[in-house]
Amino acid sequence: MARVELHWNPLDPDDPGPCIDVTITNSSDVIAAGRAVGLEYPNPIPMRALLDTGASVTVISKVYANHCKLFPTNEGTEITAIGASHRCGEHAGCVSFPGTGLRSFDSIRIISAVFMQQRHYAILIGRDILRNWVITFDGRSKRVTILD
Amino acid sequence: MPNEGLFSAELNLFEQHRQEWSRSNLGRFVAIQDSVILEGFFSTYAEALRAGLQRFGVRRPFLVKQIWTTEPVYLVS
Numbered sequence: 263m264a265r266v267e268l269h270w271n272p273l274d275p276d277d278p279g280p281c282i283d284v285t286i287t288n289s290s291d292v293i294a295a296g297r298a299v300g301l302e303y304p305n306p307i308p309m310r311a312l313l314d315t316g317a318s319v320t321v322i323s324k325v326y327a328n329h330c331k332l333f334p335t336n337e338g339t340e341i342t343a344i345g346a347s348h349r350c351g352e353h354a355g356c357v358s359f360p361g362t363g364l365r366s367f368d369s370i371r372i373i374s375a376v377f378m379q380q381r382h383y384a385i386l387i388g389r390d391i392l393r394n395w396v397i398t399f400d401g402r403s404k405r406v407t408i409l410d
Numbered sequence: 411m412p413n414e415g416l417f418s419a420e421l422n423l424f425e426q427h428r429q430e431w432s433r434s435n436l437g438r439f440v441a442i443q444d445s446v447i448l449e450g451f452f453s454t455y456a457e458a459l460r461a462g463l464q465r466f467g468v469r470r471p472f473l474v475k476q477i478w479t480t481e482p483v484y485l486v487s
Contacts, residue, residue: 289456289459291456291459291460291463292459292463292468295463295467295468296468299467299468299469301468301469314486316485316486316487317484317485317486317487318484318485318486319484319486321486333468333471334416334417334471335459335471335472335473335474335475336417336473336474336475337415337416337417337421338415338417338421339481339484340481340482340483340484341483341484341485341486342483342484342485342486343485343486343487344487347483352474354455354459354474368456369455369456369459369460370455370456371455371474373484375486386486388486
């Protein structure tokens with residue numbers, strides 16, 4: 263069983279919430295099929311991701327989705343945030359958590375959206391992934407613990 | 411409203427079948443490229459993706475879509 267501890271100070275206005283290092287790549291199925299016909303894919307790049315219990319799905323910045331060349335599988339998906347709606351793309355991807363022991367989530371659907379001036383993270387880890395973990399927050403020690 | 415993007419043909423075809431598929435396969439996934447609907451319905455996104463890759467290959471995108479009566483709006487707060 264993997265156990266990960268993250269720091270989060272909810273009283274710090276510059277602390278966006280519990281963040282974790284991730285890498286995003288195309289799904290292993292897409293990479294295998296692509297390499298079989300001579301296509302190349304970029305190496306995974308490390309990013310910061312916010313654990314977002316308010317997000318029903320996992321969302322990546324459109325800039326990074328394009329950089330990672332994530333395989334598109336839908337468009338026009340509607341997400342709503344604070345009353346505003348956005349039309350987004352969908353992609354097949356793989357989310358990994360290097361150096362943590364947490365298992366990867368491969369061949370999952372990832373929504374891409376425009377992130378407005380977000381400097382802390384490039385991905386929201388939504389409840390489609392969070393539901394697989396036991397997550398606790400100790401407010402006194404300002405620690406978030408993930409058990410996989 | 412007609413779709414006009416990368417998956418416009420696939421989404422328009424999906425809309426033609428939405429009611430029929432909603433009655434028989436609500437919540438399952440389909441894979442479509444151009445006017446070709448992959449045979450069968452799939453329990454998971456990953457299964458539909460794999461089947462689509464086997465049938466359509468990876469050089470051109472194909473639609474992978476879950477069947478709902480109306481399109482869900484995902485909340486991000």
